[in-house]
Amino acid sequence: MIKDGEEKGILKRGHSIIVEPTSGNTGIALTGIASLLGYKTEIVIPEKASNETKEIIRSLGAKVYETSDDLCPKVGAGTDQSIALATSIASSRPDTYYSPNQYANEANFLGHYKGTGPEIWKQTDGTVTHFFTGVGTGGTITGVGAFLKEKNPDVKIIGCQPQKDHLIQGWRNFEESAKPDLFLKREKMVDDWVSVTNAEAFGVVNEVFEKDGLLISPSSAAVYACMKKYDIDSGCVVGIFADDGRKFKSIYSEQKIMTEEEFDNALAKAKHVSKIAYM
Structure with a gap:
């Protein structure tokens, strides 16, 4: 942008x-x-x-x-x-x-159409059958969705939506908020929706860490929870984990997901945590 x-x-x-x-x-x-x-x-x-x-x-x-x-x-x-x-x-x-205005800026869509979508297609060798992500601006779901459907119209694009009065940073509940202009342009790109509660999302944070060694954010956990509850017999399923958990120590402590000490221990052991300049 x-x-x-x-x-x-x-x-x-x-x-x-x-x-x-x-x-x-x-x-x-x-x-x-x-x-x-x-x-x-x-x-x-x-x-x-x-x-x-x-x-x-x-x-x-x-x-x-x-x-x-x-x-x-x-x-x-x-x-x-x-x-x-x-x-x-x-x-x-x-x-x-x-103001870039990410909620209406076509460059937001294009970033995912030209970047995230091709990356997923390449990394799955074109075998992806289902794509899950939450919606904030709509840039990710429409940009990735447009690219994947151009490659294979049968790919299912599935939106994840949080409950009302949710605690999922970056996500939008369409009963509480209107749909952003960027999303409205291509909302028919979405084939299906899955709803997720705060309890379901926060409830899988420790599960993902214990199984895969990943310390994930509430939004990533919400995607994982939606993928678990969606009925898929077979295929190559991709979900976007848009953030790791490093910015959510205070939130996880407030929600009694991890104590601050448990969080620090998990972070020290977490896999695939990139080095960043601002922390």
Whole structure:
């Protein structure tokens, strides 16, 4: 999205300030990349997001505004607190502020259509039959879905949706929030939906760690829980684990999934944990 803004000439190094509503991951990515490229960043984030997430964004240099929004910023007039605040900030000085607006930005879709989708196809040697992911902006499910269905129209694209008043950072319940514009463009790409409760999602965090040595996030756990409960006789099933668990020590402690000591021990033993610059 940053590259797209620069190519269109609306994002200018040494001049523009990036402002964006986020539930976490996009805010971290934007702030980190912006810092490397010399941009200042202002992030609007729901106060319910984990303390670790907000601390990472601040440590990367962003100015952070917190709202009493859902864990995934709501879309829709009268409910979109984080998005409305970011839009207000951007419109106050349009010559200076640039908002990528991940909830409507076609570059979000294209990133997954050109990147994540081909990666999955290649790594499965074209054998993937089912694809599971949650929905926040809709970029992942529609971008990956569009690519996979072009390769094989029989691939099933399955959306995972959390319960109302959920605790899954980055996910959206469509009874509580309108659908983002980016998702609405291609919502028919989704073949089926699976609902998941907070209890089901948090209930598999330790299971995944014990079986596979992976310390995963609540959203990754929710995908795994949806995959478990969906009836599939055979095939090659792919689910997106969009985050590891490093930003959720406080959440897991609050939800009594792990004590802080148990979390630290799990992190020390966890497999496939990449090195990152901000922690």
